[in-house]
Amino acid sequence: MIVAISVGAVTVPVGDVWGIVLHHVTGAGTAPDDPALDQIVWNFRTPRVVLAAVVGAGLAVTGAVLQTVVANPLADPVVLGFSYGATLGAVLVITLGGGAALAGLGVSAAAFLGAIAAGALVFALGQRRGRLAPVRLVLAGVAIGYVFLSATSYVQLRATPTELRTVMFWMLGSVAGAKWEQIPTVTAVVLVTTALLALFGRRLNVLLAGDESATALGVDVNRLRAVLLVLSALLTGTVIAVAGGIGFVGLMIPHLVRLTTGADHRRLLPLTALLGAVYLVLVDLLSRTLNRPNELPLGILTALLGAPFFLWLLRRNKGLD
Amino acid sequence: MKLTVDRLHVTLDHNPILRDVSLRARKGDIVGLVGPNGSGKSTLLRTVYRSLRPADGVVRVGEDDVWELTPRAAARRTAAVLQDTGGNTTGLTVTEIVALGRAPHHGLLGRDGPGDHGAVSDAIDRCGVRPFAERDYASLSGGERQRVLLARALAQEPRLLVLDELTNHLDIRARFELLDLIVATGVTTLAVLHDLDLAARLCDHLVVLSDGAVAAAGPVLDVLTPDLLADVFGVHATTGRHADGVIRVTYAARPLASGREPAADVSSPCRKFRT
Numbered sequence: 001m002i003v004a005i006s007v008g009a010v011t012v013p014v015g016d017v018w019g020i021v022l023h024h025v026t027g028a029g030t031a032p033d034d035p036a037l038d039q040i041v042w043n044f045r046t047p048r049v050v051l052a053a054v055v056g057a058g059l060a061v062t063g064a065v066l067q068t069v070v071a072n073p074l075a076d077p078v079v080l081g082f083s084y085g086a087t088l089g090a091v092l093v094i095t096l097g098g099g100a101a102l103a104g105l106g107v108s109a110a111a112f113l114g115a116i117a118a119g120a121l122v123f124a125l126g127q128r129r130g131r132l133a134p135v136r137l138v139l140a141g142v143a144i145g146y147v148f149l150s151a152t153s154y155v156q157l158r159a160t161p162t163e164l165r166t167v168m169f170w171m172l173g174s175v176a177g178a179k180w181e182q183i184p185t186v187t188a189v190v191l192v193t194t195a196l197l198a199l200f201g202r203r204l205n206v207l208l209a210g211d212e213s214a215t216a217l218g219v220d221v222n223r224l225r226a227v228l229l230v231l232s233a234l235l236t237g238t239v240i241a242v243a244g245g246i247g248f249v250g251l252m253i254p255h256l257v258r259l260t261t262g263a264d265h266r267r268l269l270p271l272t273a274l275l276g277a278v279y280l281v282l283v284d285l286l287s288r289t290l291n292r293p294n295e296l297p298l299g300i301l302t303a304l305l306g307a308p309f310f311l312w313l314l315r316r317n318k319g320l321d
Numbered sequence: 322m323k324l325t326v327d328r329l330h331v332t333l334d335h336n337p338i339l340r341d342v343s344l345r346a347r348k349g350d351i352v353g354l355v356g357p358n359g360s361g362k363s364t365l366l367r368t369v370y371r372s373l374r375p376a377d378g379v380v381r382v383g384e385d386d387v388w389e390l391t392p393r394a395a396a397r398r399t400a401a402v403l404q405d406t407g408g409n410t411t412g413l414t415v416t417e418i419v420a421l422g423r424a425p426h427h428g429l430l431g432r433d434g435p436g437d438h439g440a441v442s443d444a445i446d447r448c449g450v451r452p453f454a455e456r457d458y459a460s461l462s463g464g465e466r467q468r469v470l471l472a473r474a475l476a477q478e479p480r481l482l483v484l485d486e487l488t489n490h491l492d493i494r495a496r497f498e499l500l501d502l503i504v505a506t507g508v509t510t511l512a513v514l515h516d517l518d519l520a521a522r523l524c525d526h527l528v529v530l531s532d533g534a535v536a537a538a539g540p541v542l543d544v545l546t547p548d549l550l551a552d553v554f555g556v557h558a559t560t561g562r563h564a565d566g567v568i569r570v571t572y573a574a575r576p577l578a579s580g581r582e583p584a585a586d587v588s589s590p591c592r593k594f595r596t
Contacts, residue, residue, distance in 0.1 A: 203429075206424045209418075212401075213405040215392070218392045262414065
């Protein structure tokens with residue numbers, strides 16, 4: 001993380017970064033001589049790197065949980081429609097501009113509400129006679145995702161080119177706008193929901209045995225699924241709201257961890273959070289160094305970098321046959 | 322622990338699935354549940370492992386109505402090995418699968434203790450799965466998988482075992498191995514079995530379900546009479562105790578009873594062997 005903070009449009013020596021961060025966190029040492037350096041490191045780079053880590057962790061954990069909840073290896077916030085809900089919310093505010101601002105909604109708040117709305121719809125349409133069936137949930141998520149996508153496309157047609165560029169950057173995701181004010185809330189939500197989800201680790205393992213077997217193992221499958229869906233929607237909504245629609249992380253990081261260390265959720269969830277955090281910090285670092293001083297959206301790089309490694313791992317693993 | 326099913330009625334989508342079904346198993350009994358496809362066997366099992374709430378009647382494990390117990394308390398008494406196809410166990414090792422059996426013994430904050438490791442290890446040894454305990458479950462053969470699932474059930478330390486077609490699709494040696502394992506547990510068992518000969522060999526008592534009602538119940542020889550086999554299963558067969566003491570079902574040379582013949586495709590090449 002320290003290295004990630006030091007590199008960017010302006011490269012700051014690693015030693016100086018240490019000094020500045022240490023000074024701010026612990027009050028030790030002296031304030032840096034150069035206020036511009038301090039400004040870059042502490043007010044721009046550090047929150048950005050922290051946010052990348054938190055968002056990466058949140059997305060990866062949601063993916064891991066959703067894949068088990070709907071018993072589908074392809075599940076992630078995108079497939080279940082959460083991301084498209086958030087996108088519609090964000091795009092509406094971006095294109096309506098002043099109108100939505102009057103309603104007191106920022107892009108982040110609208111994206112959060114969009115994700116939660118999508119989650120609520122999936123929840124409502126994915127059940128029949130009070131039972132949340134996995135296949136029904138996935139299909140409801142995909143269908144709802146398409147509806148949100150259509151609405152988003154329609155809104156985009158009416159947008160100005162400038163707005164469209166903003167929309168595109170939002171949809172591909174970025175943590176460039178990170179501010180210290182966002183960090184406490186987002187970090188708290190990610191930490192608390194991840195900790196809660198980790199508590200369900202043993203029950204998530206039981207869910208892998210199938211619904212009937214899980215019931216015979218003493219798990220109230222329907223209630224567990226409901227709780228996990230609500231926590232997942234909350235977690236996704238929070239991270240997408242601040243970082244936009246970053247794909248791939250939620251889908252692939254959990255599989256990477258499963259392929260290397262197994263599927264026991266009590267190990268899987270913490271490791272997934274860790275790897276998701278490290279991965280997004282790394283991707284963000286590359287996004288602002290590959291094409292200096294311009295920045296690339298995260299969504300372009302997440303898959304471009306991760307997919308080849310994932311495919312290599314997939315070929316090496318025999319357990320999937 | 323004894324099992325008492327009393328005047329059970331189950332309705333799914335307004336269709337009656339089980340009508341006035343009663344059965345009991347004394348402590349240590351192995352009771353076989355047999356009947357044609359669709360007769361309600363798996364539905365009856367679901368009411369026992371607390372997955373399906375009956376419209377009327379009661380299921381007691383020990384002295385308690387299973388619906389008066391919490392899901393976890395019920396699962397500490399009753400373990401089930403089912404034909405469950407909905408799960409995805411890719412990436413779990415055999416030991417991890419067996420350890421799932423400890424879930425009913427823990428709340429959200431519970432961590433594995435020596436008792437858990439002991440129960441898992443004991444179940445692994447009893448079912449003979451130690452040689453592949455660290456392998457990926459997905460890489461096992463059908464017979465090995467069923468032994469692992471039985472070990473998972475034993476790790477629950479249950480006092481009632483519910484088995485749904487445990488020996489389906491297994492080769493003959495694997496079937497007999499599983500039967501030996503079940504007998505060796507000494508746990509009260511309710512087992513759905515399709516193979517009548519295997520059921521006759523394994524069980525103390527049989528309960529025959531037909532169209533959601535009990536057609537017969539009692540000791541094997543009293544239940545599997547030629548008349549019942551013809552009426553319920555549509556086959557000509559006799560059941561008898563052989564000189565070696567084993568009860569066997571012997572199917573007739575032309576086993577298909579008239580009037581109960583399944584509607585087969587006339588052009589099917591199999592047909593000429595049946596008639």
